[in-house]
Amino acid sequence: MKKISILGSTGSIGLSTIDLIERDRQNYDVVALTAHKNVDRLAAQAKSLNAEMAVIADETLYEDLKQALSGTKIKAMAGRTALNEAAESENDIVMAAIVGAAGLEATLSAVRKGTDIALANKECLVCAGELMIDLARQSGSRLLPVDSEHNAIFQVLDPKQADKIDKITLTASGGPFRGRSLPQMQNISPAEAIAHPNWKMGAKISVDSATMMNKGLELIEAYHLFPIEINQLDIIIHPQSVIHSMVSYVDGTVLAQLGSPDMRIPISYVMNYPSRKLTPAKALNLKEIGLLDFFDVDEINFPATKIAREALQLGGTAPTILNAANEVAVYAFLEGKIKFLKIVQIIEQTLEIMGSEKITSLEALYAKDEETRIKASELI
Ligand code: NDP
Numbered sequence: 336m337k338k339i340s341i342l343g344s345t346g347s348i349g350l351s352t353i354d355l356i357e358r359d360r361q362n363y364d365v366v367a368l369t370a371h372k373n374v375d376r377l378a379a380q381a382k383s384l385n386a387e388m389a390v391i392a393d394e395t396l397y398e399d400l401k402q403a404l405s406g407t408k409i410k411a412m413a414g415r416t417a418l419n420e421a422a423e424s425e426n427d428i429v430m431a432a433i434v435g436a437a438g439l440e441a442t443l444s445a446v447r448k449g450t451d452i453a454l455a456n457k458e459c460l461v462c463a464g465e466l467m468i469d470l471a472r473q474s475g476s477r478l479l480p481v482d483s484e485h486n487a488i489f490q491v492l493d494p495k496q497a498d499k500i501d502k503i504t505l506t507a508s509g510g511p512f513r514g515r516s517l518p519q520m521q522n523i524s525p526a527e528a529i530a531h532p533n534w535k536m537g538a539k540i541s542v543d544s545a546t547m548m549n550k551g552l553e554l555i556e557a558y559h560l561f562p563i564e565i566n567q568l569d570i571i572i573h574p575q576s577v578i579h580s581m582v583s584y585v586d587g588t589v590l591a592q593l594g595s596p597d598m599r600i601p602i603s604y605v606m607n608y609p610s611r612k613l614t615p616a617k618a619l620n621l622k623e624i625g626l627l628d629f630f631d632v633d634e635i636n637f638p639a640t641k642i643a644r645e646a647l648q649l650g651g652t653a654p655t656i657l658n659a660a661n662e663v664a665v666y667a668f669l670e671g672k673i674k675f676l677k678i679v680q681i682i683e684q685t686l687e688i689m690g691s692e693k694i695t696s697l698e699a700l701y702a703k704d705e706e707t708r709i710k711a712s713e714l715i
Pocket of ligand 1: 342343344346348349369371372373392431432433434435437438455458481482483534537538539540598
């Protein structure tokens with residue numbers, strides 16, 4: 336029996352993880368499930384999986400959760416400390432699937448404890464990559480990447496041959512607006528932006544995919560996860576999302592991982608690592624797909640990857656600022672406060688205003704994250 340907790344169980348990654356657990360029930364013991372506000376779904380999941388505890392991050396919803404779980408032995412908890420407690424509970428693996436830097440503290444709690452992390456929450460690494468990697472090294476926690484691109488690299492990168500890697504190529508679908516010019520993206524609505532052509536995901540990552548900032552965040556994520564320099568990281572547009580990423584070695588060999596665009600494949604891989612199990616994902620049928628296309632990234636109309644690369648090069652607090660400004664701008668767009676193209680402009684302006692400083696501590700990073708959110712909100 337593997338003891339597992341899911342931080343962000345009510346979201347898209349959380350649901351896919353639960354789907355896999357339900358199909359392999361005898362091998363999992365669910366310790367904690369967490370959500371932000373969705374009490375009903377959280378309580379239903381906790382009951383159906385017989386979890387030990389359920390945590391709602393929004394403290395004002397504690398009574399609702401308690402009531403929803405009355406008559407069961409499931410412990411209802413609420414708030415930030417409770418999230419950390421869930422992350423620190425006895426687990427073999429913690430699925431980090433909260434969206435945004437809101438998941439950082441709890442994920443770090445699990446890392447500190449030395450637990451293996453199924454890492455979906457890429458914003459953690461963007462915001463606090465160096466600190467998180469250092470903590471994982473000290474505690475022995477393994478960061479197993481769930482993001483399909485990083486999972487692909489993880490599957491084909493041989494760490495023993497790290498010095499023989501020429502480059503890593505992240506594939507990108509290009510999102511729903513690939514091929515459009517800036518004027519053609521003036522009036523995009525939130526509904527259009529979250530309708531991704533290949534993947535069904537949460538709202539924030541869907542907007543990130545539409546602006547291409549998702550690939551920018553992934554560039555930073557890859558830099559922290561793998562033994563590679565910034566100039567060895569490449570991005571290629573591959574609209575079919577069949578090749579999930581590639582590693583090129585110095586002898587000319589390119590190793591890639593292919594599969595149907597179904598997050599249950601990378602999730603299953605990390606949950607069963609280093610073994611593999613049957614998944615319900617559709618088998619890849621290359622004859623049916625026929626053609627695989629590849630294009631350059633259009634950084635004129637989609638400057639997000641360039642901005643993210645520059646923030647990574649600048650280092651220090653720049654990626655933290657990039658991430659926080661992006662979160663604020665994406666939610667402002669989803670709430671109809673700014674237009675689509677403003678998202679990336681706000682990020683650029685925030686980075687310009689705030690510059691970059693050396694990272695001195697985790698507390699300093701949290702303060703920078705907070706300061707950025709205020710600055711970006713002012714700009715909005
Ligand atoms: P969703 O928006 O679908 O789910 C987010 C989860 O986090 C929900 O459980 C939500 O709870 C919870 N949550 C949101 N805000 C907070 C908060 N402030 N405090 C505590 N919990 C919170 O996101 P996804 O599942 O799409 O994405 C999760 C992470 O995985 C992201 O970092 C994303 O980039 C990454 N990822 C996602 C992929 C996908 O296919 N979806 C692919 C690759 C990476 P509630 O339901 O109550 O709001």
